[in-house]
Structures are given as structure tokens and as C-alpha cells.
Amino acid sequence: MSITKGRSVTISDVAQTAGVSRAAVSKVIRNAYGVSPAMRERVEAAIGELGYRPSVAARALRGSSYRLGLEIPHVSARFMTQIMEGAKQAVAGTPYQLVLAPAHGPEYDTLESLADGLVDGIIAISPLVDPAWLEDLGRRIPVVMLGRHDHPTGYDTVVGDDIGGTRAIMTHLFDLGHRRIAHLTEPEAVTRPGSGTPHAVRLETYRTVMTEAGLADLIQIARREDVPDLARAATADLLARPEPPTAIVAGHDDIAMGVLAEIAATGRHGEIAVTGYDNTDLAAHPLIDLTSVDQQGMEMGAQAATMLLERLQGRTEPRRYRATATLQVRGSSVRSAG
Amino acid sequence: MSITKGRSVTISDVAQTAGVSRAAVSKVIRNAYGVSPAMRERVEAAIGELGYRPSVAARALRGSSYRLGLEIPHVSARFMTQIMEGAKQAVAGTPYQLVLAPAHGPEYDTLESLADGLVDGIIAISPLVDPAWLEDLGRRIPVVMLGRHDHPTGYDTVVGDDIGGTRAIMTHLFDLGHRRIAHLTEPEAVTRPGSGTPHAVRLETYRTVMTEAGLADLIQIARREDVPDLARAATADLLARPEPPTAIVAGHDDIAMGVLAEIAATGRHGEIAVTGYDNTDLAAHPLIDLTSVDQQGMEMGAQAATMLLERLQGRTEPRRYRATATLQVRGSSVRSAG
DNA sequence: CGCATCTTTTGAAACGTTTCGAAATCGCCC
DNA sequence: GGGCGATTTCGAAACGTTTCAAAAGATGCG
Known part of the structure; x- marks a missing residue:
């Protein structure tokens, strides 16, 4: 050479x-x-x-660039690394190359800039973009969306079983004797009811399950602001309330880490049940030992990539992959003291 | 619109x-x-x-694509997310867009594929590539390398103070009374003496410091294999030796997590001093509480991006940025029992 | 008012591929 | 050996920009 x-x-x-x-x-x-x-x-x-x-540029101009784009809202979110890893595996061995596009600010820009001829297809994790806009994007270029609970016609979706996963958590906590269960989730924008984002569904399910159990008046919802570290502050808020929860259901493992941090920092480690979501590698760590829902992030990433490749082969009818969610019970979900 | x-x-x-x-x-x-x-x-x-x-393709063909490429060997390594975050910040507000290219297999391929007209400049974290080859790459396209201790002429470098950081750790452990200090590092390929990779330098510094302290015969080196989880296995090996270490210096925080995991799993949490490197967000977590060296990963990423932008403005003489390393003492570096 | 000097606008030639129809070459059979 | 398909090769026209020299249009000055 x-x-x-x-x-x-x-x-x-x-x-x-x-x-x-x-x-x-x-x-x-x-x-x-x-x-x-x-x-x-x-x-x-x-x-x-x-x-x-x-030259990729010349090729792209003429036809295809042999590049697939994966848009990611938060590069440092642990769940994203599962997705990336899975997508990377699935793309390996094909003539395509995976490139990641970290979103900075509005996801529209990042997606547009990918669609501007850089890549032949797009995998996106963009809870906030408008479905109609996405349909339109899908008309220009093959698209697979992760974490969309709607049923689009112009692109594929890969989605977890957020209802099942959340229900599993709630049942588990009820079994442990908890009633005063709080939910600590993402900022408003990402959890708007009916928006169909994973966190909106989890929140809604939490509400539903609490209500079904006759605990509607014990519903407590807290949100962290956008900076990851603020999960601690939100936890502090929760714990300072007149009737503090005995269990905190975090929207995902990264949030749960903040919850655990705050609880540990105030010397109450093990006194309050905590659960996460995504079953990231941290959850399995003996010092964290976090009960979490495994929704096979790597598999989701791999499926997304595979579906995108299929579309590039010519498939046009939309497909949807739904990952299973299984509860991983660990030490952090302690029995209720009450 | x-x-x-x-x-x-x-x-x-x-x-x-x-x-x-x-x-x-x-x-x-x-x-x-x-x-x-x-x-x-x-x-x-x-x-x-x-x-x-x-169209990006047409632009790229004609001149520039306004894309900067960041090549990353391991997307899930915590230190990488610091780099990415920093680079993202630095690029924001410029007309450029950051794209990440996860390396799959040999880094040459990933770098080549970036250089094939996709991007206007490259930031790379590729301990394994040949310096001469890089010089050549630098002749074709602006390049900034992270974590290179050599003094290239055709590209810029951003590097940490691996000697200073490692010395700080060792001094700290000596002060705590440790003598039987082991070093758990990356696989052979990344730590070859004289290769100038960060981990090679840390390893060498460990050796030097131990020798200076008259503890040459207590030097113990273990390596994890490529799968992240295997840091636990390596730790188990270390602890099973006839004269097990009282302190373990991990090559970086991710490895340290494995060490802590193994120690905790065997019920000996707090009995063996552990240190990491990179001061990732995990290290600061109360449940982990890991003594680590902060080498300002975000700043390194940001500097790399800035230097690349400078090169695109026309600078041609090589520059080098050296990040400072400061020890963050936390609970994991316990006093020696002996 | 004519000419020189600026400024604004344009046409056409790149950039490095792929693609498509036409040209060339080959093998085969009558 | 001429004719005919099948195969292999080629030339030229795209693809959507940027760039550069030249055309056109203003402006100023004597």
C-alpha cells in the first residue's frame, strides 16, 4: 500500500x-x-x-456517499452509547460507514445538515421534532427513528416497551410495600403528554398505574433541568417535601445516578428505593447495584441500522421494531420501611 | 420556512x-x-x-464541506465523551459542523474514510497509528492528534501531563503508606514502551517512580483485555497473587470502575486503595468516590477543535497544547493498613 | 460629455465520480 | 469469410457547487 x-x-x-x-x-x-x-x-x-x-464528495454528488448518519441528542448519555455500539456492529461488514452527528441546539439543524448530502440514510433520536416534518424528511432520504411511539408511514421506527417496562417497575415497588412513589423525569419539553416520546410514555404509565392502584393522590412528579447534574437538586427537592417518597422511579439510569448520589450524600443510602431505566453498565456495578429495566439498547441500535440498510436496498413500506423490556432487580430497590 | x-x-x-x-x-x-x-x-x-x-457533496467536491471529523476509538469510554463534549462546544457558533467517526477495527480505515473528502479537517485519538503515516495524512488535510507525546511537524497535538499526573498519584499513595502498588493498564498494544501513548507514558512513569523509591521489586503490572469488563478479571488475578498489592493504580477511570467492582464483589470494599485517571463524572459520585487525575478532557477537546479551526484559517506551523493534570483526592485512596 | 476607474454581475470551466447509449471487439455458425 | 449476438470498452453528459476572468453598469473627473 x-x-x-x-x-x-x-x-x-x-x-x-x-x-x-x-x-x-x-x-x-x-x-x-x-x-x-x-x-x-x-x-x-x-x-x-x-x-x-x-472521493466521497464526488460519489455523493453523483449518487451515494456510503455513509450512514446517526444523530444523537446527548453524546454523554449512557443509553446513547449502547445505541451507537449496536449500530456500529450492524454496519460493520457492509460497504457503509457510520458517522455520528451530535445535535447542538435544535435537532432540525443537525438532521438537515445530515440530509444535505452527507449521508445516504439517517438514524435519529429526536424526541422533539415534528412528525410531519419527519415524514417530509423521509421522503427525501431514508430515515429510521428511535424512540417514537407513533405509526409513521414515511420512515421506520425502533421503540422500546416503555409501558411494559414502567409497569414492571411499579409492580415491583408495590410488591416491596411502597405506596409513596415519586417519578423523577426529564424536562417538560421531552415529556409532553401525547408527544409519544419514551419519557412521556413512562410518565403517563406511572400516572396510570398509580391511579389504578388508588394512589392518585400520592402521585409526585419531579423533573431535572437540562444539565445532567441537576437530578441531584431535583431529588433534594423531593426529599424535602412534607410527605417525601419512599421510592423514586427515575426516568433512566443517568437520572437514577443523580438520585443515588443525593441520597448517599445525605447519608440515607439504602433507605429509599431507587429504580432506573436502560440497564446501563453502571447499574450492574456492585457499588451502584441499581434496579433497572433492560430494553436492549444495543439491539435497538443494531436493528435501526439494519432497517436503514434494508431501506437502502429498496424497501419502502414502513417497518417498526419493538424491543422487549425486562426488569433487572438489584439492590437499590429496597423494601419499604413503613 | x-x-x-x-x-x-x-x-x-x-x-x-x-x-x-x-x-x-x-x-x-x-x-x-x-x-x-x-x-x-x-x-x-x-x-x-x-x-x-x-449540497454538501457539491461543496466538498469544489472546496470545503464545512465538516470537521472527530475519530474516536471507543465511543463508550467516558473520557471520550468529555472530548466530544468539549469539541462540540468549541465548534458551536462557527460555520463548521462536527461529525464523529467511531473507529471499527483498524483506525487507518476510519481516518482514511474521513480524509476521503467527507471533512475539511480531522481530530483523531489514535494511539496506534504510525507517526510517519500521520505526517502524510497531515499533508493532505489538517490534523490534530489527541494524546500524542511526540513532536510532529505536520499536525498539531493536544496532550495531557501524563507524567505529572501519574507522579501525583504515586506520591499520594506513598504518603498513605503504600509500597505494594500495582498498575492495571490497557492491553499491550496501546502501552508499548516508547510509543508515546498516554498509557505507555503512565506505565513508564509508574515504573520509574517505583524504581526511584527503591521499590523496583514490588512492581506489579496487570492488563485488562480489550473488553471493558475484563478489568475485573485482571483485578481478581492481581488480588490472588501471593503478595497482593495494597493499592491499585488504574490506567483510567473506566478500568478503576472494574477494579472497584471486583473489590466490592469480594467484600473488601475500602480495604485496597484504588485510583483512576481522567476524573470522569463517575469518580465524583458519592458511591464511587474515586481518587482520580483531572486532565480537563473537555478543555482538551475544545482546544483540539480550536487548533483545527486555526489550521483551516491558514496556520501551518505545528502547535501543541498541554493540559495540566491535578490530582483529585477522594475516598477510594485509603490509607495502607500495614 | 468622454474616458478611466470602480463596483456589480455573469458565463463557463472546473471538481471527481457514475451512468447511459454507442462503439468496438469477440466468438460462433452457416 | 461474412453476418450476428453477446460481451467488453469507451466517450460524454450529468450531479451542484465555486471560482476566475471578462462583461456590463456605475461613478467620478477633467
Whole structure:
């Protein structure tokens, strides 16, 4: 493998070196039909000799870039790393390359900028974008959305069983004798009722289950602000209320970490039940030992990537993958003292 | 903002709508010199009406894509998220967009694929690639390398004070009465002596300090295999040795988490001193409470991005940023029992 | 008012691929 | 050996921008 230096080598250089036309080289590198063994060999030799690599830009302009985009709202959220890992695995071995686009500010911009010709398809985790807008995006470029509970026609979805998962948590806590159960979730924007985001569904389910159990008046909801660390502050708030909860259901493991931190910092570790969601690697750590719902993040990421690849193969009817949710009981969900 | 549908709208459409030439539109969208207010207004109106967005592919082919690439070996490593976060912040507000490229397998491929016209510049965290190869890459496209202790001429570097950080840890442990101090680090490939990777330097510094202290025969080195979870296995090995260490210096916080896990799982939490590196958010968690070295990961990411932007502005002489390392003492570094 | 000097606008040529129809070559059979 | 399909190769036209030199239009000055 020779190392390219100076001005980059183009398909014309290869064609010239091999003594064939540009079209011929193009066919060889794409494994297209209709190229004789002799020609293939000469072209490949020239490619090797010159260290030629096709320009993604030129390819993208003409057709496809062989890049898949994964848009992520929060790079540091533990759940996201599961998704990324899964998607990466699924894409490995295909001619496609995965690129991640961290959203900064409004997700629309990030998605647009991906759609602007950088990638051939998009996996997005964007609870806040408008479904109609997404349908439109799906018309321009293949799209798979993660964590959407609606039933779109123009793109695919990968979604967890947020109802089942939340119900499992609640049942578990009831079994442990808890009644005064609070829910600590994400900011308002991400949990708006009817919006169909995972956290909206979890919140709604929490409400429903509490009400079904005749505990409607014990419903307590707290939110963390956008900065991750503020889960601690929200927990402090909860615990300072006149009738503090005996159990806190956190929207996901990262929030639960904040809850555990606050409880531990006030010397009450083990006195209040805490549950998370996503079963991140932290939850399994002996020092954290967090009861959590496993919704197979890696599998979700992998499925999303696979579905996107299918769309690139030509599938047009929408598909949906629904991951199962299973409760992982660990030490953090302590029995109610009452 | 109207929503694009069907075939995408090109610069020609805008030109036609506005009744000007393509070149004129191009100038407007690039804020180039020599466009009258009247024309600017008409063009901008047309852009708005049509919902035009320039094609990245076409731009890239012609000059720049306004994308910066950040290559990351392990998306789930906590330290990486600091870097990403920092780089994201630094790029925000510039006309550039950050894209992340998770390396799968050999980093060469990922870097090449970034250089193939996708991005205008590259930030890389690739301990394993050959310096000469990198110099060559740097000749084709601006490059900033994170965690390189060499002094390249063709690209910039951002590096931590691995010697200082490691010395601070060792001094701290000596002060606590430890002598039998083990080092648990990354696999062989990443710590080869003289390779100049952060972990190679930390390992070397550990060796040096131990030797200086006359404890050369107490040097104990363990490695985790590539799977993150295997830090636990490596710890178990260490603790099963005839003369087990009283303190374990982990290569970074993620490894330290495994060490803590194993120690806790065997019911010996608090009996063995543990230190990490990177001062990730976990280290500060009350339940983890890990002594660690803060090397300002976010700042490193931000500096890397800034330096890359400078290069895109035209700077050519190499620069280097060296982050400071400060020890964060926490509960995990317990006093030696002996 | 004519000419020189600026400024604004334009046309056309890149950039490096893919694609499509046409040209060339080959093998085979009558 | 001429004719005919099938195969292999090629030339040229896209794709959507930017750029550069040149055209056109203002402006100022003598």
C-alpha cells in the first residue's frame, strides 16, 4: 500500500496508468457487471500502485456517499452509547460507514445538515421534532427513528416497551410495600403528554398505574433541568417535601445516578428505593447495584441500522421494531420501611 | 420556512427564481465580497421561499464541506465523551459542523474514510497509528492528534501531563503508606514502551517512580483485555497473587470502575486503595468516590477543535497544547493498613 | 460629455465520480 | 469469410457547487 502524497490521485490517474477509460475504473471499484478479468487485474494493480481512494464528495454528488448518519441528542448519555455500539456492529461488514452527528441546539439543524448530502440514510433520536416534518424528511432520504411511539408511514421506527417496562417497575415497588412513589423525569419539553416520546410514555404509565392502584393522590412528579447534574437538586427537592417518597422511579439510569448520589450524600443510602431505566453498565456495578429495566439498547441500535440498510436496498413500506423490556432487580430497590 | 419536497432544490432554482446568475447566489450564501444590497435581498427571499439548502457533496467536491471529523476509538469510554463534549462546544457558533467517526477495527480505515473528502479537517485519538503515516495524512488535510507525546511537524497535538499526573498519584499513595502498588493498564498494544501513548507514558512513569523509591521489586503490572469488563478479571488475578498489592493504580477511570467492582464483589470494599485517571463524572459520585487525575478532557477537546479551526484559517506551523493534570483526592485512596 | 476607474454581475470551466447509449471487439455458425 | 449476438470498452453528459476572468453598469473627473 503506497502512501498518497501531494495532490490526491483521481480516477483519471488510475485510468491513465491502467490504460483504460474512467468508466472502466469506475466499474471495477464498484464491482459492476461487465468487466473482463484482464481489465480488472490491470485496474486493481493501478489502484494499488497509486494508492487511489475514491472521493466521497464526488460519489455523493453523483449518487451515494456510503455513509450512514446517526444523530444523537446527548453524546454523554449512557443509553446513547449502547445505541451507537449496536449500530456500529450492524454496519460493520457492509460497504457503509457510520458517522455520528451530535445535535447542538435544535435537532432540525443537525438532521438537515445530515440530509444535505452527507449521508445516504439517517438514524435519529429526536424526541422533539415534528412528525410531519419527519415524514417530509423521509421522503427525501431514508430515515429510521428511535424512540417514537407513533405509526409513521414515511420512515421506520425502533421503540422500546416503555409501558411494559414502567409497569414492571411499579409492580415491583408495590410488591416491596411502597405506596409513596415519586417519578423523577426529564424536562417538560421531552415529556409532553401525547408527544409519544419514551419519557412521556413512562410518565403517563406511572400516572396510570398509580391511579389504578388508588394512589392518585400520592402521585409526585419531579423533573431535572437540562444539565445532567441537576437530578441531584431535583431529588433534594423531593426529599424535602412534607410527605417525601419512599421510592423514586427515575426516568433512566443517568437520572437514577443523580438520585443515588443525593441520597448517599445525605447519608440515607439504602433507605429509599431507587429504580432506573436502560440497564446501563453502571447499574450492574456492585457499588451502584441499581434496579433497572433492560430494553436492549444495543439491539435497538443494531436493528435501526439494519432497517436503514434494508431501506437502502429498496424497501419502502414502513417497518417498526419493538424491543422487549425486562426488569433487572438489584439492590437499590429496597423494601419499604413503613 | 417552507419544507422541501420531492426533488431537491438547487442553486440554479434559486438563481432562476431570483432572476440572477448562479454565481450571484453562490456569493450571497457565502457572504462573499461584491454583492449589492438589492441583489442580496432578492436572493435571500428566493432562498427562503424555496427552502434551499446547499449540497454538501457539491461543496466538498469544489472546496470545503464545512465538516470537521472527530475519530474516536471507543465511543463508550467516558473520557471520550468529555472530548466530544468539549469539541462540540468549541465548534458551536462557527460555520463548521462536527461529525464523529467511531473507529471499527483498524483506525487507518476510519481516518482514511474521513480524509476521503467527507471533512475539511480531522481530530483523531489514535494511539496506534504510525507517526510517519500521520505526517502524510497531515499533508493532505489538517490534523490534530489527541494524546500524542511526540513532536510532529505536520499536525498539531493536544496532550495531557501524563507524567505529572501519574507522579501525583504515586506520591499520594506513598504518603498513605503504600509500597505494594500495582498498575492495571490497557492491553499491550496501546502501552508499548516508547510509543508515546498516554498509557505507555503512565506505565513508564509508574515504573520509574517505583524504581526511584527503591521499590523496583514490588512492581506489579496487570492488563485488562480489550473488553471493558475484563478489568475485573485482571483485578481478581492481581488480588490472588501471593503478595497482593495494597493499592491499585488504574490506567483510567473506566478500568478503576472494574477494579472497584471486583473489590466490592469480594467484600473488601475500602480495604485496597484504588485510583483512576481522567476524573470522569463517575469518580465524583458519592458511591464511587474515586481518587482520580483531572486532565480537563473537555478543555482538551475544545482546544483540539480550536487548533483545527486555526489550521483551516491558514496556520501551518505545528502547535501543541498541554493540559495540566491535578490530582483529585477522594475516598477510594485509603490509607495502607500495614 | 468622454474616458478611466470602480463596483456589480455573469458565463463557463472546473471538481471527481457514475451512468447511459454507442462503439468496438469477440466468438460462433452457416 | 461474412453476418450476428453477446460481451467488453469507451466517450460524454450529468450531479451542484465555486471560482476566475471578462462583461456590463456605475461613478467620478477633467
